[in-house]
Amino acid sequence: MNTATALDLITARQTAVTEYAGQLPEQIAKFTAEQLNALYPTIASEPYQQILAVFCAATAPIRAKDVCMALGIEVTVPKDVEGIRAKLKRLVRRQALAEANQAWSPSTRPATKPSQNTLRRG
Template identity: 35%
Template sequence: MSDNPQIRDVLAYVEARENELGEQAGQLRASIEDLTARLGELDAETENLRITRKTLLNIPAPKPADDPPRPEAPDHPAYQQILAAFTDTGRPMRARDIYQVLDLPILPKHTEGIRSKLKRLVTRGILTEPEPGLFTQPRT
C-alpha cells in the first residue's frame, strides 16, 4: 500500500464502495434468481391454462337428448275434434263434457263412441285417465 495518507483514504473508500456494490449486486442476483423462478412457475401455469382451454374447446358438444316420440293421434276428424276440445279447455273432461264443448247433442250411443275414442287415445299415450271416466292431457 501507499504511504500517502490521502491515497490510503481514497483506496479505503474505493474498497468500501467496491464491497458495498458487490453486496448490492449479490442481492440483485438473488432477486433475479427468485424472479426467474417465479416467472418459470407463471409460465408453466399459463401453459397449463392454454392446454386446458384447448382441451375444453375440443370437447364435442353433448348431443341433445332425444325427446321421446310423441304418439300420433288417428287421422279421423273426430279424434282431432276431441283433442282440440282438450286444448281449448285445458281441463280434465268426461265423454259428456266433450259433447258439450263440441256443442253436439248428447245421445247414449254417441257417448259410448266418444268414450271408446277417449280410451283409444289413452292407450296410445295421448291422453291419460286419472280416474275412471275422467280424461286429461298428460303434463309435459
C-alpha cells in the same frame, strides 16, 4: 332444527308449490293442436283432431259427456256418449290422453308404444 325453522321451510315450500301450480294452466294452454300432431303423428283423423283440440282448450280433466257438448253432439241417451268414450279410450291407449277417475286429461308423455292406461288423479 327448531320448530320455527321447520315452519319457515314448510311455508317456503308451500309458496313454491303454489306458484308452480299457478303456472300449469298457462303451460297446458301452450300445448296446441299442432304440437299434439307433432308428438302423435298417428292420430291424424279429423274426429280425433277435434277431440284433441277440445283438450287443448281445457284447463282441467273433462268427462266424455262434456267432450260431446263441446263438439256439438246432442246427448239425449247414454249411448250417445259411448262413441266418444270409445275414442277417448283409444287416445288413452295411444298415450295422448290420461284417464283420471272417469275423466280425461292431456298426457304429458310423448307416445312411444301402446301400454296400459295411465291413471291420473284429477
